[in-house]
Amino acid sequence: MKKVSQITLILTMMIAFIASQFSFQASPAHAEDTLGLKAEAAILLDAKTGKIVYEKNADAVLGVASMSKMMTEYNTLVAIKEKKITWDQKVKISHYVHQLSAAPGLSNIGLTEGEDYTVKELYEAMAIFSGNAATVALAELLSGSEKNYVAFANKKAKELGLKHARFVNASGLVNSDLMGNIPAGTDKDENIMSARDVATLAFHLINDFPEALEYSKIPKLKFRDGREYPNFNWMLPGLIYEYKGVDGLKTGSTDFAGYCFTATAVRDGQRFISVIMKADSKDSRFTETRKLLDYGFSNFKTETLLPTGYQVKGSKTLPIVKGKADSVKIKTAAPIKFMIRNGDKKNYKPVLVLDKNKLNKDGELTAPVKKGETVGYVSVKPKSGQDYGYLIHDHKQGVVKVVAAEDVEKANWFVLSMRGIGSFFGDVFHSAASAIKGLF
Incomplete structure (x- = not known):
């Protein structure tokens, strides 16, 4: 009897295991399971229309690090368009910007205190090499101070529809890296957004100002100091994760944000925007972006439906x-x-x-x-x-x-009158017919 019970127990366990496997396989797979992305959040969309074709935790609020600089890029280009500033306008470097540019461990091009740099030079340092001090210099130009700029950036975020965005500085650094010059929040604060917010910012940037791609696609920046500064977007032509069609857009990383990347790529007239947030490593943000872009280019195209x-x-x-x-x-x-x-x-x-x-x-x-x-x-x-x-x-x-x-x-x-008369007699005839019919 004991042996029979053991056999029954084993059979029951086997049946339960098979049933659970069948149940798992029969359930519909979500896109994130299919792609197996090693990132906290992601989104992929058609860059022209904003049609989303994939998302994973797209509304999770996470750190964005230097992807924040896309906001400063956008606001700089708006100011140029509105003729408030010009590309060749000179910007005198403040004491704080000079100090920040020399801070160890940060992405920076050295900027000399009291020296003039053009808006274009600072923009290139920001967009290509992710220069933090150059970004602050532009923020000071646009709003008088980085503190004023942060308030302006948060207002602009609302205007652009970035529902979860919160800026505490212009560059995307941790406030504790700002040498005591904290524009907003505390020394532990960082800029935050969702993947949908980041994609929305990128969407506005390249659609409102396509010229932004002329800078983001440059693999190396040759600066006035005679040095070359690499673009951290390693998917650009000639770099180690080169991907056909990639010409932007912005990387970012801090301990809080992890490794992030907003990419855009175009092939045969079709352009995608992708966002990877909180990837496992510096390299995986590019390998995961490749998965997203491969998925887009291989499986989707623009069709005339009507x-x-x-x-x-x-x-x-x-x-x-x-x-x-x-x-x-x-x-x-x-x-x-x-x-x-x-x-x-x-x-x-x-x-x-x-x-x-x-x-x-x-x-x-x-x-x-x-x-x-x-x-x-x-x-x-x-x-x-x-x-x-x-x-x-x-x-x-x-x-x-x-x-x-x-x-x-x-x-x-006359026609309307005749129709009215016809309608009147038609109603009378209908009523009379109904009455006569009721007699029989």
Whole structure:
């Protein structure tokens, strides 16, 4: 009996093990399980539209280290565009910036106190070599002091939609490295963002200012001191993790943030932005970025899901009152194009939303109606599977206007009168017929 019990127990354990294995294999795999990324958070998106194709813990709030400098890059380029500063404008180096540039263990180009450097020189030192002192010098130029700049950067973060971003300094260093010059917070504080925030900042940077890539793609900076300073983006051409198409964007690392990297790459006109946060090592932030970019370029492309002039089945016309015609054809004013998984085009269906302000209570337009007049919009949604949506929620990609395909003039008073009389007698006849029918 004892032997039978042991056999039963063994069989039960085997069945339980097999069942658990089957259960594990049958469950749907998430993208992060499929890619097996060794990073705390990540995101991948189409750089043109902001269409997200992959994310992992994208809203986790983490340290960003020197990726913070993309904010200073952005604000510098805004100031240049608005003619508040110029590329060749001279910037006199303060005592603090000089001291910071000589601090041991930090990424810096030596800047001499009292000497003038151009905005372009400081920008290159920041964008290519991740110069911390150069970044502070630009922050002082933009706002008068780094403290003022931090307040400005936090305000700009809100404007750009960086929901979890908090800046305590311009460079992304730990405040304890700032030699007692703490703009905000405490000496233990660092800048924080989510992967979605970082991607949003990168998205605005390269779309609003494509010229930023002309600097971020430079593998080595030749500075006025005669020295060459390497770009820490080792995926650029000629560097050890070279990846075809990479031309930016920014690395970062501190003990708190771990190893981070925001990359962008373009192939055959298709550009991706990727973010890796808190990777295991200096090297793994590049190997994990390679996984993300390989996944994007191998599995996704931009497709035209609906052409210009598309008419939604079952809603090709709208009824009209007081018009020479009783209906009008409606169609899309532009194509819908966005990035989807290869072979997934048939998985999307159109969704028509009419402008209720244009319709009466019976869902009719009122004449006159002009050709090209907007009556609503069409979007598309997947029939099945996960859709991460867009990086910018109010972005108009994936949505197109639906317009009237022709003019419909308002009928003249005589026609409207005759219709009214006809409608009246029609109602009378209908009522009479109903009454007579009720007698039998």
